[in-house]
Amino acid sequence: MVEHGEIRVVHRGGSKINFRQPVFTHDSRFLLCASANAVKVFSASTEECVHHLVGHTDLVTGLILRPSNHLQVFSCSLDGTVRLWDYDDGILIKTFVVGFPIYSIYASGSHDGVLFLTIPAKNDKRSDAFQLVAVQLPQSSEQLVEAREISAVLPDVSANPGAISFGRAGQYIASVCGLHLEVFFFKKQKSFRFSLKEENNKGIKNTFTCAACHPKEDCIATGHEDGKIRLWRNFSHKKEYTHSALHWHHDAVGALSFTPEGTNLLSGGVESVLVLWRYNQETQKDFLPRLGAAIAHIAVSPDGSLFCTAHSDNKITVIHSYVRVSAVIQGLVRGDRIWTDLVVDPRSKALVMNGKPGHLQFYSLQRDKLLYNLDIVQQEYIHESGLDQFEVVKVDFDAGGNWLATVEERKQNSAELELNLKLWAFDEQTQSFVLNTTVPAPHEDRISDLSFSPDRTTLLVSASRDGHFKAWALAPPTDAEDQSPSWCCDFVASYHGLAPHCCGFSADGSLLAVGFQEVVTVWSTASWELLTTLSQPPGHVRNLCFGRLSCSKYLLGTTTKNQLCCWNLLSCSLEWSTSMDVTLLLADPLSENMAAFCFEAGSTDLFVFKPSEPRPLFSHKAVCSGRVLRAVFSPREELLEGCEEDVQWLNSSRLFFFTPSMDLMTFSTKAEEDRLMASSKQLVIGDQVSMTPFNLLLGKRGQTEGQEVAAGSERVQPPQGSSAVKELLQTPAHVLPSTSYLCSMFVQSLLISTSDKREQNNVTEEEMESEKEEDDSEDEETQSSAVKPDVASGGGRTGDPTRPHGLTKAQTKELRRVRKLDYSWLRDLD
């Protein structure tokens, strides 16, 4: 499949962290969450990712702390294994092979050595039928253990991990599925099944969504599709059970959880409000509104001091028990589709795309971290399913990153389209974008493309389906009162009433190409004259790209009829064309390379080429299945030195793209991977919060200080270290590699090689005790050196006092030391 052994397609960050319920560690300091094929350990206070637990080969579907050892955690995955980790050190302890894809995992303190797993029902042919099984974990010291002792507990359960819950002290397990609540009592080995009617007369849906059991009492809380929460009691009897309903949510209850003491019940749903119900006093509620997105999971720390909610926008919110947000861990927000093109912010080099509804997200590709969200719509978001909301659909930056243009639209089903064009200026003081101009209804129909002029003049072009394209320019302030300049329309044009689909500026900003269906029109931005038209029928123009640097005389276009054309702008003629179904054409901003994603036979191929010759520099068949619709070139922080022709295109930029299943992928070389691995290993620090790195440093220092001081008195600056220190101090900070990379080198340069240090340590240890007594003798020395200037060259403090003086003195000292030495070890020899 992979033609070039060197370049591979790899996942690069942005994975989901809200897929499963996060788990608090026993001391509430860390938060574990499943993230694609790995488990991430976050610090609950600093929001930083501390460890990556990598080992699973498929999606991690569940996490649970080991009931018998709170420093270990079980994780299960679709690859059919359960793995036991030490999350503190990030070490894989054991792997249990189950052999079936596992969808969720449960454990209870009263069932030692048994794990409860949800696996697909074997005998059932339906793909969506699952069963709950108990797996006895074999006692073995081996790393890889087969766990084959599987016994069925409950048939027909939901795959949703929130639908199953252990009851008080692990006596029973409650499972909801469809319209049934099933409770299985372990002692009696008997299950009770309670059903609700499908719909009562008001058409309210009664379907169960989730369940939670009270930790101290026999009570089960279940959430329903219609927003009700039912509390079931006395369910050990088939007939005499009771249930009461709590109703606040207006939409389905997404998650339920009891606090460890059972005093509070937490619930959340689409409304993105965390509701805290007092157990037994349900009229008293606490709310935490506007959490940002629908609540998918709720977790409570074992001591009950922290709650955490996982939201549908790939966010985890850590909340204090007094209902106050304390930390937010935000991952890359991936909606069902990307409306905006992928854009790289010229300032922060962050990937910019639409994130939360009505927001733009700035995502650092280098650090795999969401930098911030920019609120574009600036409207109260109403959390209600089926409501038409504003979406950010177009975004572009100008070349310097000083201006940001966004288009938001709301397609009402009945009334006309609502469009807003907004222009944001970068504010140096707050280091973020500030709204400068809002243009309501800039066009009469959807805006199909938005492009800033790449040169420093501020010029924006928007092309719309209403058949016009408009140029927007920064106008000087009209009034004396408002100082800030604002944007206004500079030019409007159409071409034969055709709808423009794409537009693009040449690298120097002097030409504008607008694709009107079959025709490409080239305009001069200085005079707004139509210079020429280019066309290659049949097929509408889908993408337009000007060549860069040495290839700036070429204009490339792709059409819907599987054509990739390259026009020479000097002769206004077709240079070459080729027949391929290009879904996406991209120009590398730092080189003349172009990347074309072509759809062929159900999968997408990548071709990298220079416009000057129709020969691919690099091609990669079957990058992924389906069409790649979004990709971006991101400039590298440091250049690579690949010399082979097919690797060279990766030297200055990286190519990121989104697969149809919304995975962020990139192309990477082997050498780069290796280097990345090495640097990530250096980064891992033994993280114990009480033992901060600073503390670590100081602590180590404190241990060795006694020795160092003594040894240091005799040591001069090691000469080999000075060059490294000089380099570190004299090179400008912005060209240095990362500090973590330099740190070890720097520290090493300061140290003397370990072998002679040990020797010296031995000596100094012995000397240490004698040192104090030597003090008075040294006083004498200095006096004597003053008397005898010929021996003063020896130096008072650092020099070896034994050498320059008379033997008698040295001898007496030696004698003294010998007297002090501990010869007890000699006794052991006997």
Next chain:
Amino acid sequence: MSSFKPTKIPVYPKLGEKVTQETLYWKDYKAPIQIKEFGAITNLDFSPVAPHNFAVTAFTRIHIYGPFSQEPVKTFTKFKDNAYCGRFRSDGQLLVAGCEDTQVRLFDVCGKVALRMFKGHTKAVHVTDFTSDRYQIFTGSDDYTCRLWDIPNSTELLSYQEHTDYIRCGITSKLNSNLFITGSYDHTLKVFDTRTDKSVLSMDHGQPVESLLLYPSEGLLVSAGGRYVKVWDLLKAGEPLVSLKNHHKTVTCLCLSSNGQRLLSGSLDRHVKVYNTTTYKVVHNFDYAASILSLGLAPNDESIVVGMTNGILSIKHRKGSEDSKEGVVQQRRRPSYRVFVKGKNYVPKQDDYLIGKPVKEHLAKYDRQLKKFNVSKALDTALETYTRTRKPEITVAVIKELDRRGKLKNALAGRDEQGLSRLLSFLIGHVVNQRFAPVLITAADMILDIYRSTIGQSPVIDRQLLRLQDLIEREIDYEQDLLEVLGMLDAIFACSLPKKEVPSSNISRQNGLTQGESSTTVPPQIQTS
């Protein structure tokens, strides 16, 4: 947890002219005093000495008004026919005027009878002026001649016959007693020097010249004629400097503001325009009821006097400083400075804990209701009388927000007669407003849907619904007319614009597509709702 985001109220630019320093200055006049004269007021002249009386030439009389009088302080009636161009001498003692009966009369400002009569012209004399040495009079007449007269002897000194049409304007130099300039209906301006027997400079204005003006430095000459006001550089031998075309009828009079920074021009199109003399841009505009024939500005711009064809003299006085004094008196007593700084300048001591006050965000009434999802109440607060009448954009923004939340129907439903009537009257007031129409039409649709069954129960509501229907029908007709006009305009533009050909090269072969002109015109956009 983010806080509640208040409803966005769009800020619409204020219609009408922009308020600048200039408009503030020129608007700072009191309501005009209007005095009816017997005929068209052809000339206005301010006395150069205090108290700056002004002479108004109208019909067969010349009235002299004091700066604040509404009655003439002096009247000269000894004209047999229409009097023209009553002008003061630079000492304010003498007044000269031409007449339809070819005679030029010289009056003492205090006397009644003419001191001198200058006879010699054969046709009506429209232009008279004193030279700067005070001893001579210059006149221009419809007999195409301009003459110079000696006051003591009342004899004719010089006569120039160079113009080929009526001389209707002229001015003497204030710095050089030998120079005067005439403007004629033969489209020319001529500069005469009494020491030579011919004109020294001639400029072509292009239209019959109606008025002339010299800058105080006398380097620049302004002429008005036809729709044009032109500025000539005399120091560069009469080179045209600027041509201004801001009036749409003949410009009849010119005037400089007292500091020489602004030029005023009055025209038959009933406007007085104020130009900046550095950029020659119109900075202000006065409207009058009738065509303007004469214009005068008192020293220090204390008053603007305009004479019109219908014989009405309009005098505007500058608002005095006593008006602003009244404002000071009315100013409310504010709490003292001490109240505001109380506790603010306290410096916390070393061990003090500073506890910040939680900033309470202020929400508008309707936002508070929206925050609680009380949609009906939110609409009620937005429909309060003050908001509804003074700030309709708030009401519309709330309706839009409710629509966005999908709760507009709930908010509109369940209203009694009074509430519905209030809502309908708001709709009637604003549904045709182009800015609000898209939102309000949706709301109107919903109201009709909801209350369809109740039609006929209340006469008030029925009447309002009929009015609404009528209004919308009229609006539809109006917009149809506009669209027709737009179509006509498009046709005219398409004809008048030169066809723009795409530079042809060998591309036509390559493209296989014929090229046509591109429509790069900016079509006048009329929003249809």
